Amino acid sequence: MDYVSNPFMFAFMFGCLRLVQGVGAISIQTANYSIMVKSFPDDLNKVAGIIEALSGVGLVSGPVIGSFLYAIGGFALPFYFCGTVFLLASFFVY
Numbered sequence: 001m002d003y004v005s006n007p008f009m010f011a012f013m014f015g016c017l018r019l020v021q022g023v024g025a026i027s028i029q030t031a032n033y034s035i036m037v038k039s040f041p042d043d044l045n046k047v048a049g050i051i052e053a054l055s056g057v058g059l060v061s062g063p064v065i066g067s068f069l070y071a072i073g074g075f076a077l078p079f080y081f082c083g084t085v086f087l088l089a090s091f092f093v094y
């Protein structure tokens with residue numbers, strides 16, 4: 001988005017990206033709870049608490065880590081770092 005100079009195209013692309021981000025976030029949350037119910041039917045409260053606590057830790061630590069990466073490597077480094085981590089994590093998930 002940093003390289004888009006046309007205001008209309010910026011707004012359109014920003015809206016599309018925000019839509020994709022929202023769909024992705026709710027898909028992950030729905031999948032988490034579906035897997036939790038299937039895998040831990042007797043300990044739903046405990047597992048739900050763990051998932052919520054780890055989500056909170058991620059929401060708190062994400063901006064701190066992102067700011068640090070931005071400070072040492074500029075605008076693109078947080079994106080390269082997250083992409084690399086997600087790519088490596090996908091092998092473990094698979």
